[in-house]
Amino acid sequence: MALTHRSTNLLKPLSAAVPFTSSLRRLFSTDDATAITVETSVPFTGHKCDPPPRTIDTTPKELMTFFRDMATMRRMEIAADSLYKAKLIRGFCHLYDGQEAVAVGMEAAITKKDCIITAYRDHCIFLGRGGTLVEAFAELMGRRDGCSRGKGGSMHFYKKESGFYGGHGIVGAQVPLGIGLAFAQKYSKEEHVAFALYGDGAANQGQLFEALNMAALWDLPAILVCENNHYGMGTAEWRAAKSPAYYKRGDYVPGLKVDGMDAFAVKQACKFAKEHALKNGPIRLWLGSCFVGKVSFELAEKKALLDKILEMDTYRYHGHSMSDPGSTYRTRDEISGVRQERDPLERIRKLILSHDIATEKELKDIEKEIRKEVDEAIAQAKESPMPDSSELFTNVYVKGFGVQSFGADRKEVRAILP
Amino acid sequence: MERDARVCVIGEDVGHYGGSYKVTKDLANKYGDLRVLDTPIAENSFTGMAIGAAMTGLRPIIEGMNMGFLLLAFNQISNNCGMLHYTSGGQFTIPVVIRGPGGVGRQLGAEHSQRLESYFQSIPGIQMVACSTPYNAKGLMKAAIRSENPVILFEHVLLYNLKERIPDEEYVLNLEEAEMVRPGEHITILTYSRMRYHVMQAAKTLVNKGYDPEVIDIRSLKPFDLHTIGNSVKKTHRVLIVEECMRTGGIGASLTTAINENFHDYLDAPVVCLSSQDVPTPYAGTLEEWTVVQPTQIVTAVEQLCH
Numbered sequence: 001m002a003l004t005h006r007s008t009n010l011l012k013p014l015s016a017a018v019p020f021t022s023s024l025r026r027l028f029s030t031d032d033a034t035a036i037t038v039e040t041s042v043p044f045t046g047h048k049c050d051p052p053p054r055t056i057d058t059t060p061k062e063l064m065t066f067f068r069d070m071a072t073m074r075r076m077e078i079a080a081d082s083l084y085k086a087k088l089i090r091g092f093c094h095l096y097d098g099q100e101a102v103a104v105g106m107e108a109a110i111t112k113k114d115c116i117i118t119a120y121r122d123h124c125i126f127l128g129r130g131g132t133l134v135e136a137f138a139e140l141m142g143r144r145d146g147c148s149r150g151k152g153g154s155m156h157f158y159k160k161e162s163g164f165y166g167g168h169g170i171v172g173a174q175v176p177l178g179i180g181l182a183f184a185q186k187y188s189k190e191e192h193v194a195f196a197l198y199g200d201g202a203a204n205q206g207q208l209f210e211a212l213n214m215a216a217l218w219d220l221p222a223i224l225v226c227e228n229n230h231y232g233m234g235t236a237e238w239r240a241a242k243s244p245a246y247y248k249r250g251d252y253v254p255g256l257k258v259d260g261m262d263a264f265a266v267k268q269a270c271k272f273a274k275e276h277a278l279k280n281g282p283i284r285l286w287l288g289s290c291f292v293g294k295v296s297f298e299l300a301e302k303k304a305l306l307d308k309i310l311e312m313d314t315y316r317y318h319g320h321s322m323s324d325p326g327s328t329y330r331t332r333d334e335i336s337g338v339r340q341e342r343d344p345l346e347r348i349r350k351l352i353l354s355h356d357i358a359t360e361k362e363l364k365d366i367e368k369e370i371r372k373e374v375d376e377a378i379a380q381a382k383e384s385p386m387p388d389s390s391e392l393f394t395n396v397y398v399k400g401f402g403v404q405s406f407g408a409d410r411k412e413v414r415a416i417l418p
Numbered sequence: 419m420e421r422d423a424r425v426c427v428i429g430e431d432v433g434h435y436g437g438s439y440k441v442t443k444d445l446a447n448k449y450g451d452l453r454v455l456d457t458p459i460a461e462n463s464f465t466g467m468a469i470g471a472a473m474t475g476l477r478p479i480i481e482g483m484n485m486g487f488l489l490l491a492f493n494q495i496s497n498n499c500g501m502l503h504y505t506s507g508g509q510f511t512i513p514v515v516i517r518g519p520g521g522v523g524r525q526l527g528a529e530h531s532q533r534l535e536s537y538f539q540s541i542p543g544i545q546m547v548a549c550s551t552p553y554n555a556k557g558l559m560k561a562a563i564r565s566e567n568p569v570i571l572f573e574h575v576l577l578y579n580l581k582e583r584i585p586d587e588e589y590v591l592n593l594e595e596a597e598m599v600r601p602g603e604h605i606t607i608l609t610y611s612r613m614r615y616h617v618m619q620a621a622k623t624l625v626n627k628g629y630d631p632e633v634i635d636i637r638s639l640k641p642f643d644l645h646t647i648g649n650s651v652k653k654t655h656r657v658l659i660v661e662e663c664m665r666t667g668g669i670g671a672s673l674t675t676a677i678n679e680n681f682h683d684y685l686d687a688p689v690v691c692l693s694s695q696d697v698p699t700p701y702a703g704t705l706e707e708w709t710v711v712q713p714t715q716i717v718t719a720v721e722q723l724c725h
Contacts, residue, residue: 117470149507156505165473166506170497176463177498180470187426187452187476210460214467217458395508396543398566 031060036355040265041347047309049254049283052272056264060357062108066263067348069107070100071367073124074345075374076133077318080123080140083378084322089140092169093154096124098261098317101344102227102287103128105266106195110274113190117165117178118197120155121227121316125197129164131157133377134384143384150387151395172198172205175224179211182222182282193221193277195270201232203246212250212282212309219281223273224253225310226286227260233320234329246286246311253284253309260287260314261342269310285310315342419449422477425563426453428468429481429518438483439519439578465491465516469498472512477563485520485572486532499568500543515562517571521612521662522710524576528698531706533663535572535639539672546639547593548572548610552582554637557591565593572639574612596643602632604724605656608647608673610636613660613711620716629720639669647673648681655686656723660711665693687723692716 035057044051077097083089096103099121106116107128118125123136131147139146140154148156148167157167165181168174178196185192202208203226215222226246230237237244254276258269266287273283286309315338319326326335352358358366419425426449431438433446433456446454457464461482468478482488488495495516502510522531535546545567549555555573562569599614600621609617614635621631632650636643651657657677659670670691677689692711699709 115474147507148505148509151507152505158506158509160506160509165470165510166502168498170493173466173493173498176466176494177470177473179463180467180472181474183467184471184474184476187471188474207460207462207466210458210463211467213458214460214463218452218455395504397545398503398511 030064034060036060036063038264038351040268041259041262041342042265044265044269045257047255047257047284048252049256049276051256052268054265054268056268058264060355063348063352063355063357066104066108067345067352067363068366068370069104069128070263070345070348071370072133072374073097073100073103073127075367075370076123076127076136079374079378080137081318081322083137083140088382089154089322090142091153092120093140093322094121094320095318095322096121096316098338098343099227099229099314100124101263101347102197102225102260102266102312102314104344105263106225106270108263108267109270110193110195112162114192114274115163115165115178115181115185115194116197117174117181117194118167119171119174119199119202120167120169121199122155122157122167126157126159126164126167129159130162131159131164133374134380137378137381138384141381141384142386143381144387144391145381145384149391149395151391172202172207174198175202175205175208176211178224179215179220179222182215182220183218186218186220191278193223193274195223195225197225197227199232200226200228200230200237200244200246201235201240203228203249204232204241209250212253212284215282216250216253221277222282223270223277223310224282224284225312226284227312227314228287229314229316231316231320231329234324236329246309250284250309253282254280255284255286255309255311257286257311258313259342260312261338261344262347263344266312269312273310283309285312287312287314419445419453422563424475425477425479426455426471427479427481428455428457428464429479430457430459430483432456432481437481439575441573441578442481461487461490462494466494466498468514469494469502469512472514472568473502473510477513477515479515479517479563482516482518484530484532484575485518485534486529488516488518488534489532489537492537495538495544495568495570496541500541503543503567511566512568513563513566514568515559515571516568517559517562517573519573519575519578521572521574521576522694522699522706525701525703525706526575526699527701531699533668533694535570536663536668538570539640539669543568544640545569545593546572547637548574548639549637550574550577550611550614550635552580553584554591554597554635556584557589558593558637560588560590561593564590569593572611576612594638594641594643596637596646597635598646599633599635600631602630602654604630604654605632605658605720606647606650606654607631607633607658607660607716607720608636609633609660610639610669611662613662616711616713617660617716620713620720623713623717624720627717627721629724631720636673642673642676644676644680647677651677651681652684655684657685657689658716658719658723659689659691659693660716661691661693662710663693664696665691666696668693690719690723692719 040054103124135147181194432442436443
């Protein structure tokens with residue numbers, strides 16, 4: 001009976017923002033007080049810094065939140081895949097499934113006043129920063145209710161009030177912007193940090209080294225996070241970089257190598273990095289990879305107090321983008337191997353089940369509910385109209401100092417002189 | 419900088435050195451190293467950094483030691499500076515000022531004599547202005563700093579030594595307005611930056627010969643001040659454009675099209691455009707002189723247009 005009662009609750013429609021609550025016989029899911037200790041899959045590797053401990057305390061509520069958030073992200077990306085194949089999403093669509101732990105773990109470690117800037121694989125980070133499913137899908141389909149009013153597209157999601165600075169198409173160009181965010185934070189003397197995410201492909205860009213140099217020079221509270229999913233589009237990392245040990249680059253900057261498929265490892269690393277960056281300046285997080293079956297412990301000596309580089313070892317299941325099948329440069333066995341052994345969602349699921357916080361059925365119900373939410377969001381987004389034709393010319397300029405400008409369209413005539 | 423704490427300067431040698439052309443002299447002593455930031459030689463990144471800072475609300479002024487170096491930052495200027503306001507659906511404004519000396523100097527060589535206004539003019543979302551006198555330099559700079567749009571302010575290497583008496587009171591000029599330098603009746607001569615001085619020199623000769631040219635310094639390179647220009651064309655019916663950028667795809671080319679489209683009925687003769695030659699600027703003094711438009715060529719062109 002209690003079971004039926006529970007199921008009914010679970011099938012009640014819930015809005016995207018409401019966390020999982022229900023009157024469960026098992027109380028733990030909203031329990032914030034019981035501490036559960038988890039251990040990260042592998043220890044951290046530090047370069048010129050002492051890595052944080054691998055045991056982390058968490059609560060049932062956090063575990064359930066992680067599960068829910070990651071499942072939502074996973075569902076959204078898979079739905080985006082179908083929408084793309086149905087030609088409702090056009091152009092480029094870069095999917096993040098497999099890498100959700102990075103978005104969720106990072107979000108758990110920071111506040112909305114800290115800034116995040118990333119490249120074009122930004123759908124899930126947008127969601128993590130407080131974006132809604134409707135905004136995301138509407139933007140992907142180019143509708144008026146999208147987060148950028150339909151004018152940005154998949155690669156240009158932004159949410160200024162939550163400190164999400166996008167969403168950038170050109171590889172590597174967001175890293176100097178990220179350093180600029182940190183510069184502004186230092187300038188205004190705020191106690192916040194800026195996370196600049198980039199991929200292993202972008203790690204070979206010159207502007208990264210330039211940016212790292214400047215950030216280290218001026219003690220900027222910047223955290224550079226390399227999401228190493230091992231492939232720069234179709235080129236494996238060992239074919240693109242002489243030294244794929246990305247955390248060793250920019251030698252003077254401390255770095256941390258993290259298993260990016262483990263949300264708790266990511267959370268711990270980001271928390272550690274934030275404290276470090278506020279005290280000592282930039283740091284690099286390398287969410288770098290250990291390939292399935294191979295574990296590399298590369299200890300590096302980075303002396304710098306500033307700049308931290310975090311390397312996050314992670315993996316994407318889809319190809320680089322929707323036009324890339326993802327199987328010409330890697331084997332299906334590899335993909336399914338990672339999925340079996342290191343899937344972030346599965347890891348959280350196992351943790352929840354092993355700590356008896358929810359049953360298998362409850363988790364499946366949550367996933368069903370999320371699927372429904374996503375479908376509803378897509379339906380709502382589909383109803384949103386295309387932008388009006390006048391939107392073509394809005395937001396090109398801000399009406400600034402002086403007189404009405406002609407603008408590129410020459411439609412407005414100059415009005416008054418000041 | 420005194421009025422608004424968010425204004426800062428970012429560039430190479432702007433701080434302790436005082437600026438390669440002394441534009442930011444003593445500012446670092448007054449405002450400190452963080453507000454007048456000496457950067458390493460990394461144009462792409464420090465331009466990106468300034469744009470990122472602008473996204474959060476700061477108002478940086480980016481200096482390119484020579485405008486030509488900003489070609490290295492073209493991606494940041496085009497994609498992130500010009501387009502972010504649009505692609506974010508209006509969420510972010512980028513109130514930066516990008517400035518620096520450009521133009522053909524005294525035998526500086528091809529790579530240091532670039533005129534970038536023609537390369538940047540297509541970028542949607544930015545405004546471009548060119549100053550030519552101390553008076554309009556100050557006014558336009560202030561307006562550019564206060565503008566919410568990204569503004570590229572083109573200065574000229576050879577004009578830094580000009581001296582002029584300017585008002586003590588604060589004044590701000592209009593970014594989108596052209597300046598009437600010399601009103602006249604026979605022909606409209608449109609120019610900007612250093613060519614203004616060549617035109618004025620030619621004007622003296624022309625007046626002696628009995629012509630009455632109207633000289634307008636267009637100042638605003640993007641968007642064009644078609645109001646002032648249009649009124650002038652309606653009066654004189656003849657247009658000569660004198661510019662320093664190259665013939666192909668230059669400001670003059672865009673301006674010619676704009677005038678033809680909008681004021682076709684008022685023209686008695688085709689618009690003539692005198693620009694620099696489509697060559698890399700040579701080092702030799704005589705060759706360099708032939709690259710840019712000289713006053714004698716302007717006089718000849720006016721005589722031909724006016725018969």
